[in-house]
Amino acid sequence: MYKQSSGTTGDTEGTRSIKQHTNGRQKATIYTDSQTTLSMLQNSKIHTNIIEDIRQWYEMKKAGWQIALRWVKAHTGTRGNEMVDTLAKKATTNGAITESYAKIPKRAVLRQLEEVSARKWQRSWTQTTKDSTTKEYFPDIEVRLKMKLKLTGNLSTILTGHGNIKAYLHRFNISGEQTCPCGEGDQTTDHIIYDCAALKEERDRLRAAVNKTEDWPTSKRNLLQRHYKEFSKFINSISFEELNAE
C-alpha cells in the first residue's frame, strides 16, 4: 500500500503529526515518514510505547472520530513533515514550555504536541453530547490515551452503547422490542452490566473480584479503570446472539 522511496531510510521511531479540524466534524490525520512505523503498527506483536500511543489514537475511530494514517516522504520538505515542525513549534510556545525548540529532542516535542492535542480533544470531548455513554467511562481523555484497551466487538458495544443491544437497535428502528428477554427491564448497557438476570453467574465472578477492593455496584468508570481485566472478561463472555435468541 505504501512505498518507500529509494535512498530514504525511515526513522526507527517514526514521525507523526496530528491534525485536528475542530470546525464541525472530528477528524485527525496521523502523518509519518517512517515505513517502519507503518509496518510496526500492523504487527500485533509490537507494543512499544510510541506504537501503542498511535494505536490508541487510531482506536478512537470507534468513538466516532475519523482517523487517517498517511505516509509522507522523509526529509524532503513535504507538507506533512513541515506540519510536524509547525505544530511542534506551536506546542512549545503553548503553556508552560519555555525551552528553546532547537534544544529539545524531537521526541519530547512530539510528546508535548500530543498533550496539547489531547487538551483540545478534551475540550471537544466535554462539549459533545453524542458519545455520552463513552464519557461515563472516560470523563478525561488523557486517561483514555494512557489506557491500553483491547477493543473487542463486545467491549466497543458496551463502551459506546452502539451495537447489538436491544435499546440501541430499538432506537434506530432495527428491532421493535427493547425489553431484555430476561424480563427485567430494557436492554441497555447498564442493564447488561448491573441487572440482566441471564448474566448473573458471569456477573457474580466480576462482583467477587470487585469486592476484594470495593463495594458492588461500582461505577462504570471504576469498572473499566480499576477492574479492567475482570470487567473485560465479563463483557467478552457475553453472547448477544444467545442472549437475544427468542
Ligand SMILES: [Zn+2]
Ligand atoms: Zn436482561
